[in-house]
Amino acid sequence: MHTVKEAALMTGLTEHAVRFYTDKGLVPSVQRNKNNIRLFDEESINWLYGIKCLKQTGMQIENIKTYVDLCLEGDSTVPQRFALMKEYKEMALVQLEEAKQRVAHLEETTHHYQAILENRIPDTTNPNKWGIDRKDARSGPVFRK
Amino acid sequence: MHTVKEAALMTGLTEHAVRFYTDKGLVPSVQRNKNNIRLFDEESINWLYGIKCLKQTGMQIENIKTYVDLCLEGDSTVPQRFALMKEYKEMALVQLEEAKQRVAHLEETTHHYQAILENRIPDTTNPNKWGIDRKDARSGPVFRK
DNA sequence: CTATCACCTTCGTGTTACACGAAGTCAATC
DNA sequence: GATTGACTTCGTGTAACACGAAGGTGATAG
Numbered sequence: 001m002h003t004v005k006e007a008a009l010m011t012g013l014t015e016h017a018v019r020f021y022t023d024k025g026l027v028p029s030v031q032r033n034k035n036n037i038r039l040f041d042e043e044s045i046n047w048l049y050g051i052k053c054l055k056q057t058g059m060q061i062e063n064i065k066t067y068v069d070l071c072l073e074g075d076s077t078v079p080q081r082f083a084l085m086k087e088y089k090e091m092a093l094v095q096l097e098e099a100k101q102r103v104a105h106l107e108e109t110t111h112h113y114q115a116i117l118e119n120r121i122p123d124t125t126n127p128n129k130w131g132i133d134r135k136d137a138r139s140g141p142v143f144r145k
Numbered sequence: 146m147h148t149v150k151e152a153a154l155m156t157g158l159t160e161h162a163v164r165f166y167t168d169k170g171l172v173p174s175v176q177r178n179k180n181n182i183r184l185f186d187e188e189s190i191n192w193l194y195g196i197k198c199l200k201q202t203g204m205q206i207e208n209i210k211t212y213v214d215l216c217l218e219g220d221s222t223v224p225q226r227f228a229l230m231k232e233y234k235e236m237a238l239v240q241l242e243e244a245k246q247r248v249a250h251l252e253e254t255t256h257h258y259q260a261i262l263e264n265r266i267p268d269t270t271n272p273n274k275w276g277i278d279r280k281d282a283r284s285g286p287v288f289r290k
Numbered sequence: 291c292t293a294t295c296a297c298c299t300t301c302g303t304g305t306t307a308c309a310c311g312a313a314g315t316c317a318a319t320c
Numbered sequence: 321g322a323t324t325g326a327c328t329t330c331g332t333g334t335a336a337c338a339c340g341a342a343g344g345t346g347a348t349a350g
Contacts, residue, residue, distance in 0.1 A: 086255050
């Protein structure tokens, strides 16, 4: 059995967030002891992981609550839950692509700056190498006097 | 030259966000015509792409503003800009890993539900397969009566 | 000339998901 | 018995827009 602090440490959430989620009813398995202190078992910790995952893929707290309630309703809601998770899996895939592009973008930018610092290129041409994927992106200097 | 609406369409931002960013001074190259209407050239569109990238990697508006100001100051700020972009590149890499894990997590969950729907497994054991990476994760049923 | 679009503007409040601090409780410890 | 430390509830603060209202343009249509 874990306290709020421990649960936060284990899941990488803040204590505030952990309390917030439990108060919203997102962790059905959480218990209270005689002093009204929240106690998290492994199941509750798993719920917290799941909530974190769904939230990071863009699901709203309200919708997470709906999902949790569906889980509590039992087997009859499996089709709905399946559809929901499938939808968010697709979103997660899109986000994965976007994350890749951001890495590529920032790598290009750092390489550009590094080249300047190593005097491999003469001047600060196009300091913001933004939009590298766009056909019509400018290649000339960005800050004209 | 593009209007706010066009800029929004081109960058995937909302019109609100585009106006918000320009009003905060994040798009130095944006101009106004005689009717006080914002006009975006290709350079401004590139800035919007860059702002979007930095924001999605977690940079606060305030810090993006700082970065933009550094760019405007000229070559002398290249070392600072390099350090900043390097830092956010690292963050983007971490986010990429997290995104991969979320996809894996949601794929496992959907597979689980699909198996139930196809009667390949008898009952709704462990409906929330959260925390699959954790050594101590429970494998038994989650919702005990 | 007027009216209707289709934009744009500024202004101001609403929203989400917490963050944070205050003030209090409670068990254990020095 | 006073302090410590972790917990509680309560209540306001915040970031980054979202959204709607109210109104100003300029072009086109009748």
